[in-house]
Amino acid sequence: AQSVSQHNHHVILSEAASLELGCNYSYGGTVNLFWYVQYPGQHLQLLLKYFSGDPLVKGIKGFEAEFIKSKFSFNLRKPSVQWSDTAEYFCAVRWTSGTYKYIFGTGTRLKVLA
Amino acid sequence: KAGVTQTPRYLIKTRGQQVTLSCSPISGHRSVSWYQQTPGQGLQFLFEYFSETQRNKGNFPGRFSGRQFSNSRSEMNVSTLELGDSALYLCASSSGGGEGEQFFGPGTRLTVL
Numbered sequence: 001a002q003s004v005s006q007h008n009h010h011v012i013l014s015e016a017a018s019l020e021l022g023c024n025y026s027y028g029g030t031v032n033l034f035w036y037v038q039y040p041g042q043h044l045q046l047l048l049k050y051f052s053g054d055p056l057v058k059g060i061k062g063f064e065a066e067f068i069k070s071k072f073s074f075n076l077r078k079p080s081v082q083w084s085d086t087a088e089y090f091c092a093v094r095w096t097s098g099t100y101k102y103i104f105g106t107g108t109r110l111k112v113l114a
Numbered sequence: 115k116a117g118v119t120q121t122p123r124y125l126i127k128t129r130g131q132q133v134t135l136s137c138s139p140i141s142g143h144r145s146v147s148w149y150q151q152t153p154g155q156g157l158q159f160l161f162e163y164f165s166e167t168q169r170n171k172g173n174f175p176g177r178f179s180g181r182q183f184s185n186s187r188s189e190m191n192v193s194t195l196e197l198g199d200s201a202l203y204l205c206a207s208s209s210g211g212g213e214g215e216q217f218f219g220p221g222t223r224l225t226v227l
Contacts, residue, residue: 043218043220106155106156
């Protein structure tokens with residue numbers, strides 16, 4: 001069965017620290033990849049996406065992610081986090097063939113200490 | 115463009131009752147998906163509708179059902195409510211064939227007593 005795994009459930013960082021959140025998906029087929037963010041009390045919103053082309057994609061607020069096809073991974077990074085990055089981050093994968101399922105990881109709660 | 119809207123925003127029910135939640139997608143979006151969000155479980159996929167047809171279904175019991183109307187509005191129904199059904203139910207819509215970004219509504223917070 002198709003699945004998406006996020007390795008870190010809770011992350012606590014100090015401001016200016018670097019961030020990397022892991023995301024892996026099960027193999028099988030062509031995929032579109034996404035990272036969504038949910039700030040406290042707000043809707044889920046798109047952070048960045050990858051469909052094809054350059055495997056290093058840049059999103060809003062200084063976030064970027066790298067698609068490594070051989071590792072079925074799509075890790076999220078930010079060189080220097082801010083207190084306002086405190087939120088829950090979700091990796092999502094949409095298979096573009098077969099079942100066309102859109103599956104989310106279980107999320108990572110990031111707390112940035114001022 | 116107006117965003118995805120969900121009604122009601124909050125709902126309190128008792129075990130055994132049934133509930134219907136409503137979702138209006140962004141105008142022009144034909145793909146509507148439903149998710150159950152609970153702490154520690156993340157977003158669990160319920161189902162996806164595209165042009166009034168259920169295209170995908172998650173691993174939920176038959177008590178969870180849904181439908182989509184010709185104007186793309188969607189409803190989900192949960193019958194014989196259980197305490198474990200307490201959750202935030204999110205609706206998301208997507209343009210085109212539904213393979214791109216999903217736009218989420220604010221959710222309906224369901225509490226089952």
